[in-house]
Structure formats: structure tokens, C-alpha cells
Amino acid sequence: MRLPFLPTLVVAAAVAAMVGLGIWQLQRADWKEALIARLEEARTLAPVELEDAEAPGLQYRRASAHCSIPRSRSQLRGGRSRAGQPGFVHLASCLSAGRPLVTIDAGWSAGPDASVAIEASGPFTGMLRKPGNWEGIDTGLYVLVLDRPLAGLGPSAQPGVDAIPNNHRLYAVQWFFFAAAAILIYGLALRRGLQTRQERPGV
The missing domain is CATH 2.40.50 (OB fold (Dihydrolipoamide Acetyltransferase, E2P))
Known part of the structure; x- marks a missing residue:
């Protein structure tokens, strides 16, 4: 089955962006945890x-x-x-x-x-x-x-550091979930399109 070029390109770009945002959030989480540890130490x-x-x-x-x-x-x-x-x-x-x-x-x-x-x-x-x-x-x-x-x-x-939010790992999971959902939805759309063509061979 040949994949439609433009829709596949758009979905691939969106998935890459969402994965990139997830990785960035993981990096932010590491940075925030180091910051919180440094601030906790400052109190002592x-x-x-x-x-x-x-x-x-x-x-x-x-x-x-x-x-x-x-x-x-x-x-x-x-x-x-x-x-x-x-x-x-x-x-x-x-x-x-x-x-x-x-x-x-x-x-x-x-x-x-x-x-x-x-x-x-x-x-x-x-x-x-x-x-x-x-x-x-x-x-x-x-x-x-x-x-x-x-x-x-x-x-x-x-x-105190309790007031500093650190939800970056949760945000990363969300972005990875969105990327997986986009791949799944696009895969289902391709499968449905293939089934439709098989049921209507003359189209």
C-alpha cells in the first residue's frame, strides 16, 4: 500500500514535534529537580x-x-x-x-x-x-x-520549595501519549481507506 504523501508528511511532522516536546519536558524535569535540590540546600x-x-x-x-x-x-x-x-x-x-x-x-x-x-x-x-x-x-x-x-x-x-511546581514529567507523558494517539488514529484512517478501496475496486 502506498502512503498518501502530504497527509503522511503532516502527521509525521506533528508526531516528531510532540515527541520533541516530550523530550524537552523531561529535560526541564531534570533541571527543575536540580534547582529544587539547590534551593533546599540553600536553606541549610x-x-x-x-x-x-x-x-x-x-x-x-x-x-x-x-x-x-x-x-x-x-x-x-x-x-x-x-x-x-x-x-x-x-x-x-x-x-x-x-x-x-x-x-x-x-x-x-x-x-x-x-x-x-x-x-x-x-x-x-x-x-x-x-x-x-x-x-x-x-x-x-x-x-x-x-x-x-x-x-x-x-x-x-x-x-519553601513546596510552592515550586514540578509537573514536567507528567507533561512529557502527555506529549508522548498525544504522539502515540496521532499514529494510532492515522493508522486506523489508512486501514479504513484501504478497506473502502477493496470493497469498491472500481473507484
């Missing part, structure tokens, strides 16, 4: 003195920051308490020599109407994390989640 390292707002490799490191928070209203963002309760975390910029050094997660409150006026001087101690683009704050600064909250707030949840 000795605390650092934060001196550079953009210093690389400090995600999830314990740190001390010598800076001051000028009196301002805190910025509220959705977050959780250290006990896992949903609510809001209070963020404020901390300055060193007049320049932003770090964003301070000053603590947690249950309601959105609890924005507080914060004014404090360091050193502040806690754990560093990178902010997400969705938080609407300076992504060039780390967020320092304080060990001890300020201004009568409750303690915010410490950053």
Missing part, C-alpha cells in the same frame, strides 16, 4: 549579610539586612501565615544609604483592611526569596521574610 547554609540588592544565588538563604524602613503604609499582597492561614502579607521597602536594599515582608494579617504604618530600623533577619512578577513590586530586590514580624503583625509563611 550559614546566614549572609545582604549588601547587594541584586546579588545572585541568595534565593532561600537566611540573611541579615542592615537598612531602615522610612515611615510609610505597607503594601498588601495575598499570602499565608506561618501557621498556613490565608490572608495578607505586609511589604515595605528597606533603604541602605538612601537606596532600596531589600523588600521587607513585615508580617501577616487576616484582613485586607489592616494596612499599617511601618517605620523601623534594622538589622532585620529572616529568609530571602525572589518576588513574583504578579506581586507588582520591584523584582530586582529580594523579599526578606522576617523571623519576627513588625507592628503587631503575625509571622508570614517562610518561603
Whole structure:
């Protein structure tokens, strides 16, 4: 049986693309697992003195920051308490020599109407994390989640790798399944076409 050229070419290209995406997801899974292992290790390292707002490799490191928070209203963002309760975390910029050094997660409150006026001087101690683009704050600064909250707030949840998704192996299985399904469906279509021609030899 001669295979139809154009449909076979299209299916082969689609299958190759799906297999390629599956392999890429497996590579992403290996990368993500290495990243998670590195971040887990960072939590066990000795605390650092934060001196550079953009210093690389400090995600999830314990740190001390010598800076001051000028009196301002805190910025509220959705977050959780250290006990896992949903609510809001209070963020404020901390300055060193007049320049932003770090964003301070000053603590947690249950309601959105609890924005507080914060004014404090360091050193502040806690754990560093990178902010997400969705938080609407300076992504060039780390967020320092304080060990001890300020201004009568409750303690915010410490950053952890549990919040980092790693579904890449599942995505890889899906792409390989799609590739196998495409081959099966195309094979069934070819078989049906062959049967139709055999039943109608004059066509």
C-alpha cells in the first residue's frame, strides 16, 4: 500500500514535534529537580549579610539586612501565615544609604483592611526569596521574610520549595501519549481507506 504523501508528511511532522516536546519536558524535569535540590540546600547554609540588592544565588538563604524602613503604609499582597492561614502579607521597602536594599515582608494579617504604618530600623533577619512578577513590586530586590514580624503583625509563611511546581514529567507523558494517539488514529484512517478501496475496486 502506498502512503498518501502530504497527509503522511503532516502527521509525521506533528508526531516528531510532540515527541520533541516530550523530550524537552523531561529535560526541564531534570533541571527543575536540580534547582529544587539547590534551593533546599540553600536553606541549610550559614546566614549572609545582604549588601547587594541584586546579588545572585541568595534565593532561600537566611540573611541579615542592615537598612531602615522610612515611615510609610505597607503594601498588601495575598499570602499565608506561618501557621498556613490565608490572608495578607505586609511589604515595605528597606533603604541602605538612601537606596532600596531589600523588600521587607513585615508580617501577616487576616484582613485586607489592616494596612499599617511601618517605620523601623534594622538589622532585620529572616529568609530571602525572589518576588513574583504578579506581586507588582520591584523584582530586582529580594523579599526578606522576617523571623519576627513588625507592628503587631503575625509571622508570614517562610518561603519553601513546596510552592515550586514540578509537573514536567507528567507533561512529557502527555506529549508522548498525544504522539502515540496521532499514529494510532492515522493508522486506523489508512486501514479504513484501504478497506473502502477493496470493497469498491472500481473507484
